[in-house]
Structures are given as C-alpha cells and as structure tokens.
Amino acid sequence: MTETVNPANNTTDALDSGTLDSGTLDSAIAVIGMSGRFPGAPDLDTYWQNLVGGVCSISDFTDDELLADGADPAEIGGRDYVPSKGYLADADRFDPALFGFNRTEAAVLDPQHRLLLQTAWAALEDAGHDPLAAPPRTGVYVGGGVTEHMLAAQTDPKLAAQIGALQVRILTDREFLAPWVSYRLGLDGPSLNVQTACSTSLTAVHLAVQALLMGDCDTALAGGVAVDTVRRRGYVHYQGGIFAPDGRCRPFDERSGGTVPGNGVGVVVLRRLSDALADGDPVRAVIRGSAVTNDGAARVGFTAPGVDQQTAAIVEAWTAAGLEPADAQYVEAHGTATELGDRIEASAATAAFKGALGTGAIGLGSVKANIGHLDAAAGVAGFIKTVLMLEHATLAPTAGAGRPHPELALDDSPFHVVDSARPWPRPERGPRRAGISSVGIGGTNVHVVLEQAPPSPTAPRSTSPEILLLSAHTEEALRTVAARLATALRAPDAPSLADTAHTLRFGRTPQPVRAYVLAADHAEAATRLTELAEGRAVSTPAGADELRTLGEAWLRDEHLPWPGQGRRTALPTYPFEGESFGALTLDTRRQEPASPAAEEAPESLGGDNLEHSIRALLAEALGLDPSHDPDMTYFAAGGDSLTAVHLVGTLRDEFDLDVPLTLFLEQLTLHEMARQIVAGRDSDDSLDALLSEFEAE
Template structure:
C-alpha cells in the first residue's frame, strides 16, 4: 500500500452533505416531492411494457425456455423519454437525434439537482466540479449500430452513444473542470459513483461533485437474457424479503445529487437533505460469478461503519439491495443481521426496506435511488412501508437477526445522540458491493423565520427560454405553493431562492404577493393567459452582461 493511501485512511472521514436532488423514476416521479409522495402513498409504479419500447404480443411467452421471448409483461418505465429541449443545453436539432436518451436524462436531472439546491450552475463553470455517473446498459447504442442503421450514421454517431460521453457531456455542457467519469459495476454503479465522488471531495480534487446514474430499457434483448438466467419475476414486481420472492422487475431510472463537504455546505448556507458519514466498496471471488457473497457484504458494511465512526447498533434503518430473489434476499438479510447485532445481540430490531418494491430495480441507477429515498426519509423523519410484503420469507430468521420490514408509514425517531443513522446497500451482479452510512442533517445554525402570511409583499421571479416554458414553470411553482411541502419554507425563502439560486433566462415573469395562495393564484392566471395587477412579464432584449455606467449629471440642467 502506498504512503498516500495510508495517510488518506488515517485521516478522519469528512462528512459530505447532499444539497440537491434531481430524479426521474417510474410512477410519474419527476422531483423529490413526487418521489416522497409515491413512497408514502404506497404506490406501485410498475406497469405493462409500453408499446414504444417493445411489443408484448410479439415477445411475451410464459415459457422461459422459448428462444427470443420474455416471460414477464411488466416493469418500471419512465414516460415521455422522447421529450427533450436540446437548445436549452446547447445541442443542435441535427445532433440531438444521435444523443442517447440516457445522456439527455442526465442533463435534465443534473440541471434540476442544481435548481433544487438553489445553486445557479453558471456560478460553478470553469471550476473543479467532479462528475461521476453510473451506467450499465447500452440499448440506444445497440439500436444505432445495427446494420440497417448504417445509412443514417453521421458525425454525431460516436459521441451520441459513447458511454464515456454520458459524464463528459455534463462537464462540457456546464463547463465543469473536475474529474469526469462513467462507472460500470452493473447494479452497484451509481452508489460506487457516489463513493468515488465523496473520495474526490475528501482529496480536494473537486470543490463540488455531482453523482448518480441512469438506466433505460429500450430493447427486449437484455430482458430476454435475464429471463434465461431466471433472474426476473414473472409478475414484474419485486417482493423483497417476502416468501413469494421469485426474482426482480427491471426498471428505468435517472437521478443525480449535488454534493459538498458538510463544512462548505454549512458555510454556504445550503439546504441539506442528509449527511454521508462513510462509504466503502469492494469486490471478491464467490461460488459463482453472480452468486452473492454474504461475507463480502459484511466486510463492506463494516468498513463503511468504521469510516463513519458508528457502532452497528446505532443503525436503525437499512435500505437494502433487496431485489426480491430467492437466493439474494436471505444472504443479504443474514449479512445485515450478523453485522448490526454484533455489538448488541439484544438490540431493538433494525428496520430494512427496499425501494425496488415500489417501482422495480433500476439497475445502474439503483444505488442512487436508494440513497435518495433515505435522504428524503431523513428530511421528513418517517419510514415508508415496503410494498408486496405479506408473508416473511421462511429462509430469513427475522427475530434472531433482529430485523423487521415496515408495512405502514412510521415515525423514524432519533437516537440518544440526536441522530438518525441508516445504511444503504448496493450490489453488482459481478461482485462489486457498495455501502453508505447516512445521517440526518444538522440543525441549521440560523433557524428560519416562522411561516406567516403577514402584510409584507414578496417578489417571485421566474424565467424560461420560451413563453410556453414560462407558463409551465408558473404552473409548477403554483402547484408547489399550494402543496403541503411548501409549509416547510417561508415566502422569503422562495423569493430568495428564485432570485439568487437560479439561472435567469430571456423570458421573465415577476409576481408580487403577500401570501402563498395569492401568489399561486397570480401564477395560475398568468399560465392561463390572464392579465392581472401584480404580474409583469416580458422578454429580455439584450441578455448579455451589461457594463457599469456612471452618470455625472452636474447640476441636472445639462
């Protein structure tokens, strides 16, 4: 081992703050708010395969031995993946047809993660921002590289579908100059990407980092291969830790998170979802290439706990890999129980769950999906129920392992030290495992003012690249102001975030009001094409940076 590695290990782990989230998942999830609504509403986001992916009638057959067929009709699918505004990201109409939809989703979710953090991306242009992306499947590349597609190959074919460009395109579009890489460890890709992002922040090679993953099912061939390996559930649902567990459901997913060191996030006054206390990854030999190794799973968890300076019994929740396979679930549960009760055999049962029960296994985006779920749990202080859990798997001794699966929404209490501590597992079918320890965010040093309608007027500023986009933006913010989630912030918070934490595009809208309801009504009116007092809109004639002008008027008569 090199001296630099020994020195790095001897330094205490520097906590990393999650300050922004952008996500798209099955079940209509296009924001952290949507995700939390799906989780607490016990929504099953799976569906039958949409006709724009592949034909069920052509490819479905319940017999797993049939060649060229799939034995499942369901999975988790993101709607509207063909919709994309290329000019917003500086991509020409000619080029965009060649760009993998996975790259497009990464651009969108990265932008949304910065907006969620209240950070204008341009303020980090030409700075050391690290980009770490997990990506596993290559359906669009496979489509474009068919023999039949050769006549339409063009100058953007190579960059449009290249794996490495998935990360490099983000660095190029946003002007980031830090490390930029794609990680493929199969289903653990995005959590390994997060682990590397944290290390980059520790080593100060990045001032800020973005990490996540993406997965889209565009062709039936990968599903065919997994059916031949009998890895998939015929009913297209993940029944994690249940006696009926018989495989997983494949799912789309795309998500990115914005990361800073906790010290920097607090100094910058950033909103913090949760804090990464420790992370680790490892690989090793097993009885078979795709057979889980319980001992290896224990090792990676112990390593992360050691880095986080956390004892096993302090962990009160684990977001498990939990694919719902008859082999994998018992091995993972046994590994969890062995580690979590190692310092206290009679500890309170640790709650375990898996977001895969909600919308399937997002494969290279699975780890980041689990991380975001737990980050939202930390922010709200509740544990959502695990779906499709009816009869505990008889091969898992839950009581002996001191584990339990939640079946209803329950409060997540802090420990004696005021912390809620959780673990997140993510395993690749080739053997690369990752584990992250996540804690609740520290209480802000300056508490927000109590929410009240009062008499003070606040200015809400919105912008977009077109009038239609501006109207859509107005409707989206109106929905937020009317939602329960808006109760957590003041109008002053909203006004400041929109004025200081957003890019300002040519089409502008300014709305003044004293209450959330008043502003929401004005936004709805604008979106409907109405003219109302307290609303001003228009287009910027010259959006370039204006120079400073000094006016020396003398006595004023000149």
C-alpha cells in the same frame, strides 16, 4: 453581479444541535440537491407519495401495447413471457435547444444521455444553484447501462455515413455520460464514468464523497441512469434465473421468486458539510461515511454475491463515520428478491449489525419492490428514498411486503421488514441514521451511512415586498414555472419569500422568456403567480417602485443591482417540455432517406444544382427543417467541430471537393458557406493535416 448570502451562524447552529461536533464536521458530506425520474414518478414529490403509500409502480403491459412498441408476437405469446417492467414513461423526450444540440444530434443522442443531462440540471436547481453557473471545481461521477439505442446506432452504417462514426459513438456510448454533463453545464471538476454493474450509482456516490474529502473537487454530482429501451418490453422467465415468474419483486418475502427489470435516473449534489453550512446551501441529509469492497474469488461464481465482503463494506462505512452499525435505525438493502441474493445479503447484514439493541430493532426495506431493479440506477434510487424518509421522519414500506422468508431467519436478526408507513421517531441518543447497501454483479459491494440534516436556521420574518424573477425557454414553460411556484408557496412548509427571491435570482439560468411578480407575503405571491400561469393580467402592489424598476430591467436583460440578502432554498425545478425524439432499435434501425446530395453523381452537378445539394447536406447534418433561417451561421445552427470534420470528409468523398476545416469557423451564413464551397475556396491545408490538428487539440 456578486452573490451575497447570509449564513446566519449555520455552523454554530449545527454544532449546538448536538448532531455534529467539530471533528465530524470536517469529514461529513452534505446532500444539498436531488433529482430523479423513476417508474410511476416523473419527479421526487410523486416518488415520495408512491413510496409512503406503498405503491407498486411496476407496469403490466397488454399484448396490444407490446405489439405497438414492436415486440415479437411469437415471443410475447410464449408460456414464459412476463409482460412487466418498471417502465419509465416519456423517456425519449428531450429539449435539445436548452442543451445546445441540433435536431440531428438530439435524435442520435442516447436517451440515457438526454435524461441524465436534464436530471443533472434539475439537481443543481434543487440545490439552489444556476445549472450553467455552478460553483467552481464541480465534479461529475455517474454511470449507466447498455442500451438498445447505443447498440443499434453504433452498428448502423447509414448513420455513420450521415454524421460520422466518431460522432455516433460520442453521442451514444455510455463512456461519455459524465463528459457530456460536464461539457454542457460547464463543470470543470473531475468527470468520471463509473461502472460496477448494479452497484454503479452508489459507487459513484462513494467516489464523489472521497473526491470531496480529498479536495479533488468542491461540489460533486453523483448518480446513475438506466434506460435499456424506451419501449414497453417484458422479459422471459427462466427456471433458476434471476427474474420473477409473476412480474413482482418481493425482497425478503416468503413469496419471493426473483427481480423485475426497470428504468430510471437519479442525481444528487454533494458538498462538504462545512462548506454547505457556511454558504447557506439547503442541506437535505448528511453522508457520515461510505465504503466499497469486492468479493474477489470468495464466492461460488462470478455473478454470485459473497457474505464476508458485504459485511466488511458495512462495517468499514460505519467505522469511517465514527459510529457503530448498531446506531442505525433503518437499512435500505439491495434486496433483489432472488433466492441466493437475499439469503447472502441477510446473512452479511445480520453479521454487521449484530450489536443492535434488540431483535428486530432496525427497519429493513428495498425500493425494488416499488419500482423494479434499475440496474446502474438502483443504488441512487435507494439513496434518494432514504434521504426522503429522513426529511419526512417517516419509514416508507416495502411495497407488498408479506411474511419474511423463513430461510432468512429474520425473526432472530436485528431486522424487521417495514411493511407499512410509520413515523420514524428520533432515537434517544443522536439523530436518525440509516445505511444503504448496493451489490453489483462482479462483486463490488457499497455501503453508505446517512444521517438527518442539522436543523436549518429560522428565516427572519419580513413584511417587505419581494420581487420574484421568472424565466423559461418558451411561454408555455414560463406558465408552468409560475404555476409550480404558486403551489410551492401555498404549502405549510414554504420557504421565506426572501429566500425564494434570492434563489430565483441566483439559482436559475436566465432564459429568454421572462416575467416578474411583486408580493409582500406568500398568499399575495401565490395569487399573482397563478394570474401569470393562467395568462391573466398580473396585479401589482402600490409603491415598490425600486423593485418594479428592477423587474423591468430584468425583462430587458440589463444589469441587476440585487437588493437585500437571502439563502438558497429548494424550489420547483425547470419543467422540461421537449418533444419525443424516439430511439433506435436493433430490429428496425432508422431508415434514413438518401441524402439529396448523394442522389446525383458529382459530375452531373454544377452551379446552382451543386450549391443546392450542398445546402441540403448542411441542413441534413444540422437537423434543420426546410424553413430554417438562411442567415444562421454554422455554429448558431448547432454545428460543432466533429460535425465539421464529418462534412469535410463527405464533401471530399461525395463531391470531390477539398474544403478547409477552417471555413466552418468563419462567421458565414449557411448559404454563404455553400456558395464559398462551390467556389472552391483555396487552402494549402490537406484534410489529413486538419484532422491531425483537430485530434491533437
């Protein structure tokens, strides 16, 4: 069914607000959706509450916790071991069926890939778009860090023997972060991995902005992920190193002693502002300009930052925005709390913002004090923080901020460190604006200029009943969806019921477990959603027969002649409920039991024994348990072409059977497939020819 939206003169309203003129409208980029998971925050609502509350979410582990997660007793007992980290809880949980992976693939898939897929899904939902029916020409610009899981998987010969070395690499290497998102969500725009060390995710945002302005794509996902290990781990402090001796990151503070590592993931959805306003997208903030530079050789060492090109990145970004750096009221700094890094960043920013109106006129902060240094995800963590501050018109404090370090000379600079939550007043000229900086080892500097969103048109009041369509992968998830939506509709700033209904219809992927609720106002909707969440009978209003008929058609997965009009709005996103799939470690690689198919020599297998062993081989490669449905086809069981290539090779090497790759493309049950393999189905194609054909495709 074709979606209908009512732009309600969005572009005109935005221009009349005084925040944008027709020229800047063409060069501005809208942030229409966001999702992230950070230390102490499984969602962005919790993230904001932690930020505005000045909460430090860096965890301090006990010896028992570290030992239980496999830490070296000798290492954690050392004098210089610091048992602290920005720890990301449940980083190994994943719902493979939702993304089309079988259990074997899910266990091998790097935790970074798992988290990024889920976060990309949630970001599109936050933007009011169905994750599996995103707009055409949607690009992906993301990056990640090196992980212990990836290194362990790619050096494990048993794992390579089980599913194939190429499959292992594709499932674990950070090179395939962007392609997996594009493939599993069906996104056909550019798909680029970005790697600039600590500035990776903000560089990804910059590249996505440029791609939108150049017309390479019409929608873009941008961000980053960093999960070096899912286990509780501290670090060893070295005198003169970058890590803090006490497990706390204190940017620009007189007590600063270094940074603290952390894990996290963040994704934002971007569109050209003119398109977003015309299509009724929920605009959360506006990117006015961005720039990237590199220090080149103008620094004391490869890992050291440089002043001049950091200053240049800031000035170029504000110039691209058609603004002056003095137009900023806040700067989210890279802020690692290292002696050299903070001193150079303060010098570079002071030079760039020297035209600010008065000493200390611009607020300064760094989210690393709250969550640690998230490596490839550090920039997007600061970006999302700044969008949230603009939305709430509130400056969030840098956690634990004390007296500024005297050597930074901030008292004579345009900056003051934000040390407590405070209102962010609208300036006399123009809207609220902020800059975000990120710096990578290797010299890549990024700066992005953010501006508050133009005012949204007021939704017309309506007392007509609406139908809220709900679906999920399981009954439990459906109850959670209903409970979260009920809470959202009770909030003072809840979206209109018409926009809520419209977003649920067009901005969510229809899933097998379904329900619907009829209501004429927010209170009625929240009550009935709560009934559904609690497993009680859901009351229905009198009349509304047409909507009830529509709801019953929804339950039967029939065509829906959608009534009325609406706009996309931000609603609670899908409650992923996947189980723990763990992660591999270099010290204790997963010890796979010997394949039942390999326990006996091929010559000792015949008839039923051979067929049984081949069935076991298929089940092992597809991650099936013994009770799997014997009538499943290969692809229904989660098989793909790479696994098929691996199975063809294994059958040849271990059973001396030449099986054509085309057999796996046929609509055979797994048991029928095993029988045909035993029967030695003839084929003129050699394995080498099939492999060549597959690679050519």
